Amino acid sequence: MEIGVVFPQTELGGDRAAVRAYGEAASALGYTHLAAYDHVLGADTSVHGDLGGPYDSHNTFHEPLVLFAHLAGFTDLRFATSILIGPQRQTALLAKQAAEVDILCGGGFRLGLGLGWNRVEYEALGYSFADRGAFLEEQVGVLRQLWTQESVTVEGRFHHIVAAGLAPLPVQRPIPIWIGASAPAALRRVGRLADGWFPMARPGGGLDEALEIVAEAARGAGRDPAAIQFEGRVNYVPGDPDRMALHAQRWRAAGASHLSVNTMGAGLDGVDAHIAALAEVAALLK
Secondary structure, rough: EEEEEOHHHHHHHHHHHHHHHHHHHHHHOOOOEEEOOOOOOOOHHHHHHOOOOOOOOOEEEEOOOHHHHHHHHHHHHEEEEOOOOOHHHHHHHHHHHHHHHHHHHOOOOEEEEEOOOHHHHHHOOOOOOOOOHHHHHHHHHHHHHHOOOOOOEEEEOOOEEEEEEOOOOOOOOOEEEEEEOOOOOHHHHHHOOEEEOEEEEEEEEEEHHHHHHHHHHHHHOOHHHOOEEEEEEOOOOOHHHEEEHHHHHHHHHHHOEEEEEOOOOOOOOOOHHHHHHHHHHHHHHH
């Protein structure tokens, strides 16, 4: 099981030095990868009201692909978006940016995709919130063609490409596509389409049921469920190392291929506190 970290998007703000310090520390401590959440825009809830999501216009978010390209210049980390909202981005441009990240980190990138919840964000970026599920399903196939073929022609509902391609192609051909999933429809999408997924359920708390939905959909699509990887998450809990170790062991026993340590929301003040937490967990999980 590969153990990485979740970049604390909402707590490190726009501090360039903090980004570098965090990335260097995660790499030096032996973590294999860094995952980051994605939001391009946050909605002003004083105007829009409660949209039902956890982030608004006051929460900070570095753009993940730019962040990864920066960190790849001075760390040995692999990277994953967990998740990036694919249906609100131009697919060809996303394919190009993902290929560049994969090249810069030596073939260590996983593109995690999801639908998102922020209708305001979709509208501002010029994409249909209502069509996001159908768009994502078509997008996955187009991305894989662009990463593996020098010349691509696509005539789909949302994508129209005539004899065009990326150069250079990524190291991984194709880059692994992972999907964030909790609802049954999303879990079935994982089984049909994805190389891996980010569960919202946990071992002993709905994970087994989710895995079975994924497996059933995979078998229905003629795929091997065992080939679909998944990543667990352990939240840092100050002063409770036994709990964190137990959660990590449960993910390992459940068959997780990856695990990420999340220090957001733990009441940590500044990058040094986040780094100290990563050091504590690294020693715990060795």
